Amino acid sequence: MSMHGMRGLSVFISEIRNCQNKEQERLRIDKELGNVRNRFKNEKGLTPYEKKKYVWKMLYIYMLGYDVDFGHMEAVSLISAPKYPEKQVGYIVTSCLLNENHDFLRLAINTVRNDIIGRNETFQCLALTMVGNIGGREFAESLAPDVQKLLVRDQKILEFKCFSKIIH
Secondary structure (H helix, E strand, C coil): CCCCCCHHHHHHHHHHHCCCCHHHHHHHHHHHHHHHHHHHHCHHHCCHHHHHHHHHHHHHHHHCCCCCCCCHHHHHHHHCCCCHHHHHHHHHHHHHHCCCCCHHHHHHHHHHHHHHHCCCHHHHHHHHHHHHHHCCHHHHHHHHHHHHHHHHHHHHHHHHHHHHHHHC
16 A cells, blocks of 8 residues: 555645644645546546545545545545455545445445455455445445355365365
8 A cells, every 4th residue: 555656646745744733734635625626527548546636635634533524426436446446445444434325335335246256365455344344234245245255165174274284
């Protein structure tokens, strides 16, 4: 989860840290939220790198205690990205920004299910972590059978590996 190469994010964090008072911080946050909102409205021009950067900025602003009332869809959409860096950011930010009752979470259920039943163990871990962090009735009802199958399958694989070591 390195921020290496995300110069805009690093500069933004430095600027926030260097604010002399809360009012100056609020003005800088408002300016950045406006910039991010405008960039998301013109989503066709965003590269995966830019999308990740702006979603990280949203998370940072949220962690500072400010209300972030937009951009949730962009975070959720990163979950369905085919590459790990985008998917990781999507899972982390979605897990932090959304709760079990958020409407956008329903949009992520199929992607989370696909990652759980897929063969990529890293994606399975990301999906299971999000399910564990967010929880909720809808997630449980929708994903419990797939999680159970994964656990049973992994238990059988583990038992087979242990048995193989014993007889060899």
